[in-house]
Amino acid sequence: MSELEKRVRKKKLLDRVMKAEDTIKFFENGMDLGWSGFTPVGYPKKVPIALADYVEENNLQGKLRFNLFIGASVGAETEDRWASLDMIDRRWPYNTGKNIQKGINSGRIRFGSKHLSMFAQDLKYGFFTKDKGGKLDIGIIEASGITEDGGIILAGSVGTAPEIVDIADKLIIEVNTKMPSFEGMHDVLITDMPPHRKPYLITNVADRIGTTYIPCDHDKIVAIVESDLLDNGRELTEPDDLSNTIAGHIMDFFKNEVKVGRLPENLFPLQSGVGNIANAIVGGFVHGDFQNLNVYTEVLQDTMLDLFDSGKLDFASATSLSLSPKGFKRFFDKFDEYKERIVLRPQQISNNPEVIRRLGCIGMNTPVEFDIYAHANSENVLGTRMINGLGGSGDFERNAYLSIMHAPSCRPSKNDEFGITTVLPKVTHVDHTEHDIDILVTEQGLADLRGLAPKERAKEVIEKCAHPAYKDYLNDYLERATKKGIEKGMGHEPHLLDEVYKMQLNFIENGTMRFWEK
């Protein structure tokens, strides 16, 4: 019996096994497609690559375009290559890759971002394809296998796969035989429609409330494709001094919160975003004193394996094993051990306000920039250029017990080593409001904003977080805005509207936000 035959336990479905090239006939220009996959793990590979090859070989660029609904990012060899072949019309709610970002910012790809928990739910509600009846034409799902009843056992992520399986007219399943089966790691629940939605009875990060597979009407499965391609996961660089300094501020803060009794000794369940600062924070825990930690987060990066290995992490809940190829190797080497301490949930649940608020998660995410009153921009540089999307940052920042955002205080521009400040009078795009953020951190320090009124908040943010190259101007701005605002009887959250984006405008014009004599 081949590995594929072992994995597909509903034998009737073996009739539908075919090569990736043979699925091309199912696709038509303008279709709405849903893919499994999340940051980029558990996404289909064989079929998207076959379609790209087909377009390339037949010069169909711009003639076979699709609307892509995928939980979060997928590997560059699929989505980004599609973008380079002009195969994407719409894309929701997150993206990664140079070509797709070029497509989005040149107006060729219609992209929209959304809180990740809400994307999955709204997809199921039919909001994204409402003009065509609310369904998807084809769902393409990477799986570890298929159960005796036709249920789909996922691979390294859950993401929006349950909702896609639920609402797609046709399904293509890529069964990956190159990886071990992830069976037993998933806890799947399909979003119910109101008024019949039920409470998510998760009161501990390890609680299970669903099935280990996606229940599936197997008559919808039109093809099963064997895949031998591995996930093209992100490599992370070693944390640098700056990230470690930020992580240090946060560790000190936690220690003090434990001391004054606002956090228990093992803290509350941690959520940690993606990127180098997040990695440094997890590194901080690896070498720190906190024991019996729990994680309720969106993605698990490589350093989370170190945290498991350190004995300090009891259990982790996420929607994706966002590991690098090297991380996956480590993971597979101790597969049975890790497996018992990880549960993968749909993003609708990993990021759900209900569970995040109940568990009292500690949310930690990196924005592009933030302002003195604590509004943060996560996705649009200069208010206009999309990077990736806000991801799950809003789900966690709004609902966490402690909402922390961290970033370097400034970044170099082409002509100024301190050309771009993270701390601004006013951000050009708001993804997180002043009502949603408790703590801001840069390598300069940590601003605890809980209970502070706007002008107090601004002083604290400038003092603790701003880079010295920008402190004088920011203080001067705040002082002048406050004086004028109070004079006019509108000084609650003072701003000088005619000056508010002066630093950003100078950056556009002269390549640095410092418009004054240095």
Next chain:
Amino acid sequence: MSELEKRVRKKKLLDRVMKAEDTIKFFENGMDLGWSGFTPVGYPKKVPIALADYVEENNLQGKLRFNLFIGASVGAETEDRWASLDMIDRRWPYNTGKNIQKGINSGRIRFGSKHLSMFAQDLKYGFFTKDKGGKLDIGIIEASGITEDGGIILAGSVGTAPEIVDIADKLIIEVNTKMPSFEGMHDVLITDMPPHRKPYLITNVADRIGTTYIPCDHDKIVAIVESDLLDNGRELTEPDDLSNTIAGHIMDFFKNEVKVGRLPENLFPLQSGVGNIANAIVGGFVHGDFQNLNVYTEVLQDTMLDLFDSGKLDFASATSLSLSPKGFKRFFDKFDEYKERIVLRPQQISNNPEVIRRLGCIGMNTPVEFDIYAHANSENVLGTRMINGLGGSGDFERNAYLSIMHAPSCRPSKNDEFGITTVLPKVTHVDHTEHDIDILVTEQGLADLRGLAPKERAKEVIEKCAHPAYKDYLNDYLERATKKGIEKGMGHEPHLLDEVYKMQLNFIENGTMRFWEK
């Protein structure tokens, strides 16, 4: 037996009955106070008024100042009078009244706003008074009575009273004997601390999960004051043509959503904000065809009584009976009938993301203004002058099944009948992001933004919602911004940063947002 003796069923507590004037000794400058009350119902009256009289008579203005933590607004005869006597240092998270707004915007009162569900929770977490141990010095609560065990039976609202009773060192209870007892209408649950928070098992608007009183350590009660003062509730004007037109657009939209199967015939539980448009919408339901409606909202305004009387409303859940004096008279006249169909919950639960998302509420709120990409400003005029606070609008807009915001397309200024547009290139303050709003409505029309990318959204908002006096400029702005953005490879959500607040700046300078030749 006096009415007060009847109401205070724990007889031992009758020893603590005193006059309002005699409670003055408990208060000291700089104290943290929590009051019951919400939009302005169920707030303490006798003690705050006695304190104000005391300050006035003894010329203690500015010498007896307090930090006030109250669920939402309270009557002008208390809070606003306190502001006029300079008795308020800090105030969270909502305010109403000319004097308090003057104090806030002149920098004398340190005010902060917060999502109302989160305020109650964060107060219990000790975040607002963390530098003083996380407690409140004194809680002042209006009650209908006290149970045999010392539990507090509230009056016309719940708000943050449970958390205040829980964390206050001392309690003063105003037992109102002028109103009937509201016993049985409340469903009280005190916020647990994580990791021990439990699911809120509400799957129908009428579900009860708590007690009819606030459990209370009665040793904390230092005074019981009899009150004969009624709530100073808001009077609403009759809906005007404009509000009715907006309500009409929304009714048509609902009818179509039912027709295409995205809403059931009795819709989902309705949340409706405060003000005249909200009132007109409820009026639309009174005269409309929808039957067996349910309401899961923050406050019940007078028209909700009409909706009950029409036979079309089955049940309503809220945190406050935000009725006018006339409304209360109606309410008391048919008290037993209404009582069976209303439950009052803590604002932490009436506005909780968990319940709102599960029930699939339809959220409808009025912002100050919104922009072409669907960000909305709920609280800061011109980005700087605080009105009331964002209230519960963020709790509902973020988590509702359908997130609707409605406003007139423009308002007159002193020198221009169309001087202030609601639809702007960019709002000066963001309380609700583009990720949180599905539908925008003005008297001009309704823009359904579900599934649209930013530039599509902008076209729809301008076409459907903008006032004709502003359409040409907005279209021109969008066109120029798009052209420039795409040229520069940053055209995802196009803006001209040097022009983005030109209308607002012209308003500050010349009293109208129309800076062009009319």
